[in-house]
Amino acid sequence: MKRFVLLGAAAAVGLVTACTSPFKSEVKTYRHPASTDELITGSRKVLADIGNPQVFNAKTCASFVNKVTDYLYYLPADHFLPKNATEVEQLKSIGPEVMDTVFQIRVALHDKLQEFESRNELSKECILEMREGFQYARFSEEYLLDWLYTNKVFTFKKTPIMVNEKPHTWTNPKFSGFELKSGDVLLIRGKSYVSAMIARISDEEGNFSHLAVVGEDKAGKKYIVEALIQYGVIVTPLEKWRQAEDARVALYRQPDEVLAKKAARFMYDHAKGALDRKKGIRYDFAMNDDDYSDLFCSEVIRMAYDKASGGQFIVPKYRSTVSKFKNTDYPRSLGVTKTSLFSPYDIEVDPRFDFVAEYRFMPLLRQVRMQDAVMQSVYGWMIDKDYTFHWAPQHSVKAYFAKMVRQFGVAKDTLPKYMPVDSIKTNVQFEAVATLLEKNIYEKEKEFYQKKGYLPSFQDMLAINEAYRVADCKKHQEYRKQPMTVDNKPLPDESKFHWFFYNKRKKCE
Template sequence: MKKILLGSVSALMFLSGCVSPQPQPQTLESYRRPANTEELIAGSQQVLNDLSNPQVFNPKTCTQFINKVTDYLYNLPADHFVPKTPIEVEALRTRGSEVMDTIFQIRVVLHEKLQEFDAKKDLSKDCIQEIREGFQYARFSEEYLLEWLYSQKVFEFKQTPLMSNEKPNTWTNPKYTGFALKSGDVMLVRGKSYVSAMIARIADEEGNFSHLAIVAEDKLGKKYVVEALIQYGTIITPLEKWRKEADARVALYRQPDEALAKKAARRIYDKARQALDAKKGIKYDFAMDDSDYSTLFCSEVIRYAYDMASDGQFLVPKYRSSVSKFKNNEYPKSLGVTKTSLFAPYDIEVDPRFDFIAEHRYNPLLRQVRMQDAVLQSVYGWMIEKKYDFHWTPQHSIKSYFAKLVRQFGLAKETLPKYMPVQAIKTTVQFEAVAALLEKNIYAKEAEFYKKKGYLPSFQDMLAINEQFRKEDCIKQKEWIKAQRDHVRDEPPPFNDSKFHFFFHNDSKSCE
């Protein structure tokens, strides 16, 4: 895999200390100097200045520039920018909001550069990928800092409707101060469930989001949100009711052609309404095949809207994600995904035809989704790099068929639709079992980690916790296999203390 996402302190900035990114990685020890708020502020401001300077950041230097910054951050220890003295804590408390503004503006400028390079037809595939990575590092940096500022009482959490346009819940592109939601606006969402996230992250390109929704309108101009959910298929929700939901993060993108956006909003509303009124609805598209609109997955809702509104002249996204990282693993196919490319929700981030307006965060959920992302990163990494795969055991197969049977009788409507393929249910059951074990282990290790370190585990730290759990569980499984082999008849059978290696493992004799 490419550089691992750093959702944390170690990424505490797409910025700091990077006033002059080092051409070659230094030893970790050379980075172990005290946290310095001035370094954070000066470093982030310098990166922002460099991005705005065409002599420094341009289509030719794009890949190298971003890669140097992210490589630099990747090699920092997780606690590099954690304040360690009362003076450092007070300095960051005082100027933390200023740092937040700067990192967010880095993302705004990165998106503007994406648009500028594309307009000049000078946007390379490598530059697009590095900009994706830049968004990820910056966003996770903001969120870790934001959580720290909440913990220090710099900010007080107050629940507001989604996209309420007020800090600290929503940070807004300065060009759109005072914005209001418009028909055709696209909302990029990070949901709360593992199911949506595991499907959304199947693509090779990685992102921080798992869902897309669009602001639609009826013939009277009343606004709604249209989206496709695994549980229900395509649904329509009044906009103000939808805004009362709690999602970890929601980013807002807008097509500047207001007439096209408005027409797209009507087309998708009419399609969804007609299907619902006919008591048929539109089924969820588990194959994630956006070439066939008979069923729709979340991204496909947006594609359909703009495709129909433009008579096929405006297809979303402009730059698609690919699906190749699992190679010979049957995992994507077991969920129904057979295409080699797809419209991943976060592809909208690098579609230069949409403006980046704002981003809303629901602080109580940020820690949870960061933990889920770490679990997903670990599990997918093991599948790709260590050739792990699911091996169906009778108990999990029975559980899957039971889930399918229960839904056929109209139960468990909040969980899965009756038409969901049983193979996809089996894979989901297995994946959630593994994910639940890893998440439970991280929660158990958090208090111990905090007591020892004085701060919560970073994304990097969580990956290390997961890896240690995998190794220990693997050893237990191999010890059980040996005990079975050496078992003497008439003695009690050996107990298998392994948590998941009996149904999620590779064929290697090594646990490394």
């Protein structure tokens, strides 16, 4: 699977060019300078191609989307960004329509997913490429959205989650004027590094880290039922929950309203009953959805529809795998031992659910993009460069201290008493590295913007992280070569993380 790359507002025309330039050797050269006009003509063309069964069908699905993402992978970040004042005004003018059209490309792809499934033509290769297509299109939308926001084309105000208006929410035209219904599934991206870790833990990476379901009580009142690490399964009145701040929330709906309502009623009764008995339902750190005694976020959805259907409707249709960390203790150190998971974003390629709408909270999008870039780098170093965490005494103190104070009722809002200490240790380790990388990206982003006039792409952020890793590694190597001064006094180790996160070869390449 290709590395997760954000390539700016280039998605639309890139899709079109990809269909005529499928080879990577061709992609690296461009026939003519990019034009902002091409964004709208290109996006319209690719949307039409997806709707044309002679061009896009079950047999061509994987190759079509793969050509798209291959092309986008190699494009420079600024290829379609305006180069002069005239193009700036053009992009301001056409930007909202490009946003609409690229969103409609995602809607059309999901419709095709359902169509191919209904004819029993949906292949694993098509599903995998669809996942990438959704990711690339979404990141491109958000990069363009950021540009339009910076250039004051769009303004943002704090609104409830899933308010049905732009630029906060883009809606599938089939569900214009939608309201949240019982049994609706909400796919969410949180703002913590734990969220970033979950969003990228599987081989099939995604943009999301959490799932929740709209529950319903006997009186018909709606609630959000979800499993959170710090609390276990909780129940929140719908309108109160909608006041929260999450970077993005996508809405998926089961078309069978009777089944959806049964799932909503079952999950509300099950969760509320446990809370009323003062027992609650613990968070499932093992992410084992074969056992409903404890529940993680995705497992809430699985149990709701499993029990409501008498075992006839099991979610998801297509699961994620976890095999990329073969030579490390991760994710076993988190407590995850299964090689097949219900990752939250698996709902995105479950053709039995309709894609209704997607909400974004602009102030958090930049933060989660950086978190994704940080986690992509850390995971990449673990997989490609054999990096691993070497447990340091100060981390042990932090983890065990956190466990101890939690047992005495402290830190109730951050971790449960039963959270395994190894899980705490792993979170401490990741956060130690991630915080350093994120701080560096924020600093470099300012320099990047001042120099180039646009924000760094995902690819640019990965390069920033890599340069930081190499520099930090070299600092640690220098310390190891000469740990003492001429006065036989210890020198300080100026490296920030290589004293506890490195490969066994201790190489910087």
